[in-house]
Amino acid sequence: MSFLEISDLTAGYGKATILRNLSLSVDRGESVGIVGRNGAGKSTLLLSIFGQTRVFGGEIRVAGTRTDTLPAYRAAHLGVSFSPQGRMVLPNLTVQENLCMSLATNRKGDWTLEGVFDLFPVLRERARAPGMALSGGQLQMLAIGRALMANPEVLVLDEPTEGLAPVLVDVLTEALLKVRASGTGILVVEQHHALIRAVTDRFVVMAKGEIRGGGASADMAAEENAHLFEL
Numbered sequence: 001m002s003f004l005e006i007s008d009l010t011a012g013y014g015k016a017t018i019l020r021n022l023s024l025s026v027d028r029g030e031s032v033g034i035v036g037r038n039g040a041g042k043s044t045l046l047l048s049i050f051g052q053t054r055v056f057g058g059e060i061r062v063a064g065t066r067t068d069t070l071p072a073y074r075a076a077h078l079g080v081s082f083s084p085q086g087r088m089v090l091p092n093l094t095v096q097e098n099l100c101m102s103l104a105t106n107r108k109g110d111w112t113l114e115g116v117f118d119l120f121p122v123l124r125e126r127a128r129a130p131g132m133a134l135s136g137g138q139l140q141m142l143a144i145g146r147a148l149m150a151n152p153e154v155l156v157l158d159e160p161t162e163g164l165a166p167v168l169v170d171v172l173t174e175a176l177l178k179v180r181a182s183g184t185g186i187l188v189v190e191q192h193h194a195l196i197r198a199v200t201d202r203f204v205v206m207a208k209g210e211i212r213g214g215g216a217s218a219d220m221a222a223e224e225n226a227h228l229f230e231l
């Protein structure tokens with residue numbers, strides 16, 4: 001069994017089924033990208049790992065323990081941490097306080113406050129600024145930094161480049177390359193295929209709540225994969 005194992009998952013919200021019989025696994029230290037059109041169910045899949053959807057069938061296990069039925073912090077304790085779409089930074093806490101929230105997981109590893117500040121030096125400069133004072137790019141760095149502070153085996157990211165200028169997309173790509181090189185795995189939903197190609201080993205394409213296919217990220221633009229991206 002892989003470190004993160006999504007098996008035959010059917011899930012949604014209320015009475016609505018969004019994901020259908022979906023299976024995906026991510027090993028420790030592996031990097032996987034998820035692409036697909038708006039509404040394909042990508043965020044729903046990530047939220048399911050953290051117990052935030054209604055599961056109708058199948059299951060998700062992290063290090064062998066079911067997480068789809070547990071509160072989100074339990075998944076973080078087990079070694080997957082989340083940088084959500086919209087970033088969810090606490091506006092009245094400082095940058096440093098937001099980062100230190102993840103210490104509650106009590107997971108030891110290389111990602112310390114200093115490690116995160118080295119990855120994103122602007123967060124060191126703004127350590128005492130409240131979350132509400134940050135720019136969009138800084139908020140994204142803080143959300144990623146906070147997730148890293150939990151020292152995950154797999155860092156889960158939902159559209160990290162959403163709303164960011166191209167220069168900041170490059171900064172984030174560089175940072176995620178360093179995260180990957182450190183041995184931390186990455187599961188990332190992202191519209192920028194260039195980022196997926198740069199920082200992941202393989203990709204999957206989602207459509208209508210299912211995985212339509214996938215392959216090696218280096219081959220994403222290859223002719224043989226073109227059909228995966230057709231309507």
Ligand SMILES: Nc1ncnc2c1ncn2[C@@H]1O[C@H](COP(=O)(O)OP(=O)(O)OP(=O)(O)O)[C@@H](O)[C@H]1O
Nearest residue numbers: 013014016018036037038039040041042043044045
């Ligand atoms: N809280 C919710 N309650 C009910 N339906 C929801 C909820 N959140 C999302 N949905 C629906 O689930 C479907 C999949 O949405 P989801 O956000 O997972 O897609 P996505 O692939 O991440 O798209 P996007 O790129 O737009 O975020 C959509 O039809 C959406 O309207």
